[in-house]
Amino acid sequence: MKRSEINKIISDATEFIESFKFALPPFAYWSALEWESKGPECAEIRDNMLGWDITDFGSGRFNEIGLVLLTIRNGNMDNPAYQKEYAEKLLISRENQVCPMHFHWSKMEDIINRGGGFLMMKLYNSTHDDGLADTDVTISRDGVRVTVPAGTVLELAPGESVTLPPRLYHSFWAKEGLGTVLIGEVSRINNDNIDNRFYEAVGRFPSIEEDEPPRRLLFSEYPR
Numbered sequence: 001m002k003r004s005e006i007n008k009i010i011s012d013a014t015e016f017i018e019s020f021k022f023a024l025p026p027f028a029y030w031s032a033l034e035w036e037s038k039g040p041e042c043a044e045i046r047d048n049m050l051g052w053d054i055t056d057f058g059s060g061r062f063n064e065i066g067l068v069l070l071t072i073r074n075g076n077m078d079n080p081a082y083q084k085e086y087a088e089k090l091l092i093s094r095e096n097q098v099c100p101m102h103f104h105w106s107k108m109e110d111i112i113n114r115g116g117g118f119l120m121m122k123l124y125n126s127t128h129d130d131g132l133a134d135t136d137v138t139i140s141r142d143g144v145r146v147t148v149p150a151g152t153v154l155e156l157a158p159g160e161s162v163t164l165p166p167r168l169y170h171s172f173w174a175k176e177g178l179g180t181v182l183i184g185e186v187s188r189i190n191n192d193n194i195d196n197r198f199y200e201a202v203g204r205f206p207s208i209e210e211d212e213p214p215r216r217l218l219f220s221e222y223p224r
Contacts, residue, residue: 001062001206006054007215013068013092020115020182022090025072027051032214035223044082048074049192051219057100058203067099068092071219075189087190091183093119093174101132101171101199104164109187111170112161117178119156123148124169130197132169139163169199 017024027045030038038045045051050071059065069091075084087107093099095117103126113119125133138147140163141154148154154162155175161184164170174181192204205220214221 001054001056001060002209002211003214004212005062006206006208006218007212009054009062009068010052010216013070016092016180017070017090017182022114022182024070025050028070028216030216032217035217038223046222046224047079048076048082048084049190049219050074051222052216053192053219054206055204056206057198058206063094063097065098065100066094067097071190077189077191085189087185087187089185089187089190090114091185093172093181093183095174095176095179098173099171100202101169103167103169103197104195105197106166107188107190107195108163108165109185110161110163111156111172112184112186113156113158114182114184115158116174116181118158118175119172119181119183120175121154121156121162121170121172123152123154124150126167126169132199137168139165139168 014024014028027050050073053069053071056062056066069089072088072090073084074087076082101122111119111121123137123139125135125137127133132150134150136147136149137152138145140146142161156162196204
């Protein structure tokens with residue numbers, strides 16, 4: 001991805017989130033220059049991967065296969081001194097922009113449609129060898145236990161949510177014609193370096209062509 005594209009995506013995402021009167025934490029606005037002055041007092045932000053995360057999953061086609069993520073809070077499996085056993089993210093999915101089929105080895109998560117269009121989500125159980133199972137899927141939709149056939153596509157209207165246990169395959173996108181979706185994620189500790197299993201191999205973090213200076217740093221770019 002080009003840096004200019006990432007800069008524009010973060011700018012648009014900030015405006016979109018703020019349109020819902022959702023106030024972001026200060027570090028979401030820090031510039032690359034401001035980060036140069038941040039010392040050990042910001043270790044929790046660096047160590048726990050808080051901040052912006054823009055990915056095209058190695059596709060080179062962000063508008064078709066991609067996702068905007070902003071991790072607001074997170075614990076750390078390797079450092080219990082942070083004393084958090086939970087995480088919270090905001091995600092933004094555009095119409096027909098797919099987040100590829102994947103599951104998490106250990107993370108349970110609530111995926112919440114916070115506003116905008118309808119969130120579409122396809123679900124499969126995983127097999128013992130990490131394939132797609134043909135068995136019925138049982139999940140909780142806003143506290144209601146629901147069983148659906150393998151490969152069912154759920155529609156989540158604004159305000160609706162689904163709880164996803166570990167090893168449950170899911171992909172999602174915003175329904176065509178109804179606009180971009182602001183997604184909330186509340187989960188156990190998140191670690192994108194080790195806890196994602198994609199059904200088809202993808203690149204989780206983008207390679208970046210530096211065609212202009214960064215306005216905001218991705219969480220993977222913070223100076224140590």
